[in-house]
Amino acid sequence: MIAETSTDDILYGTPEQIAVVRRARALYRLVGHNPSFTFQGRTVSYVGCPGESRAQIADRVIDLCRLQGYASAQFTNRSHRDSYTQAYSDARLAPVVWEQYWGRGSALTSSIAFLEAFTPPAGLQLCAVTADTPDQTIHDICQMSVDAGVLPPSGSVMRGQGPKGVMLFVKTGDGQVVASGGGYMSYHPDSTRHDEAFWGMLATHADWRGQRLACWVGAKTIQILANQFGARGFSSGVKADNPSSQAMCARLGIYQSDYLYVGATDPILMGTTAITR
Ligand SMILES: CC(C)(COP(=O)(O)OP(=O)(O)OC[C@H]1O[C@@H](n2cnc3c(N)ncnc32)[C@H](O)[C@@H]1OP(=O)(O)O)[C@@H](O)C(=O)NCCC(=O)NCCS
Numbered sequence: 097m098i099a100e101t102s103t104d105d106i107l108y109g110t111p112e113q114i115a116v117v118r119r120a121r122a123l124y125r126l127v128g129h130n131p132s133f134t135f136q137g138r139t140v141s142y143v144g145c146p147g148e149s150r151a152q153i154a155d156r157v158i159d160l161c162r163l164q165g166y167a168s169a170q171f172t173n174r175s176h177r178d179s180y181t182q183a184y185s186d187a188r189l190a191p192v193v194w195e196q197y198w199g200r201g202s203a204l205t206s207s208i209a210f211l212e213a214f215t216p217p218a219g220l221q222l223c224a225v226t227a228d229t230p231d232q233t234i235h236d237i238c239q240m241s242v243d244a245g246v247l248p249p250s251g252s253v254m255r256g257q258g259p260k261g262v263m264l265f266v267k268t269g270d271g272q273v274v275a276s277g278g279g280y281m282s283y284h285p286d287s288t289r290h291d292e293a294f295w296g297m298l299a300t301h302a303d304w305r306g307q308r309l310a311c312w313v314g315a316k317t318i319q320i321l322a323n324q325f326g327a328r329g330f331s332s333g334v335k336a337d338n339p340s341s342q343a344m345c346a347r348l349g350i351y352q353s354d355y356l357y358v359g360a361t362d363p364i365l366m367g368t369t370a371i372t373r
Pocket of ligand 1: 244245246275296297298299300301304305306307308309310311312332333334335338339340341343344347373
């Protein structure tokens with residue numbers, strides 16, 4: 097893992113992951129006005145527009161993947177999985193599938209209930225990244241996150257220079273970052289998914305797991321996305337073999353849905369590096 101620090105950004109990950117996020121940031125500046133695209137602070141993906149065929153959507157994902165190194169089709173009906181993965185394989189890309197965990201009303205009610213009942217461990221503080229958050233704190237969030245296998249959004253996005261949203265972190269009394277996560281209004285205001293947020297990117301330091309810190313960060317993120325940005329739906333990509341993430345989502349009213357993120361990586365740009373956990 098490396099860190100790339102420039103005057104305007106902080107990026108963490110493998111060299112391949114950093115290159116993907118850098119390309120995605122540039123691509124978002126070019127296509128962010130188009131409601132067919134979605135950006136959650138790490139990669140630009142495709143949500144399409146009404147009437148588009150599966151073949152057309154797959155072609156757009158393939159284009160995005162070849163440009164960035166990774167892209168996915170979102171809100172993809174489970175029964176269409178194989179037609180996408182076949183199209184990606186035919187294009188010599190490596191398919192990667194996430195369950196799209198999703199909650200609307202249930203996420204809001206469960207998060208409020210969680211926050212009302214939860215007593216944080218003594219000495220811990222839940223904070224939001226702002227434009228004034230010091231570089232060192234951004235570095236600490238990114239390092240903790242990549243150590244947990246989760247690709248963080250770029251520092252500029254965390255500081256508010258991207259889609260609307262929030263990045264939260266938990267710190268100890270002596271300033272150690274022990275958990276983080278966030279969410280962004282990743283769909284365009286004119287998209288049919290305009291009130292949906294991409295939520296998650298949750299990571300807890302290995303020494304601090306099992307104390308409901310991820311639920312704390314996740315629930316507060318949902319509350320902020322709803323109250324400040326009008327989010328009514330919350331979804332996250334979860335691998336079928338990640339029981340802790342599945343349990344955490346369920347606790348917050350976000351469940352396995354009929355949808356998948358059907359994505360692909362480009363071996364020429366990314367080798368065998370996964371985009372995130
Ligand atoms: C997933 C992760 C963020 C959870 O962090 P955490 O702070 O330990 O989670 P919490 O203490 O808030 O627990 C949340 C739920 O998961 C459950 N859980 C925790 N670890 C578990 C495990 N290994 N297997 C099954 N359930 C587990 C908890 O019991 C709790 O459910 P409950 O409220 O129904 O009892 C943490 O394990 C992590 O950083 N993993 C690596 C990164 C990752 O996979 N992130 C998610 C990307 S989609």
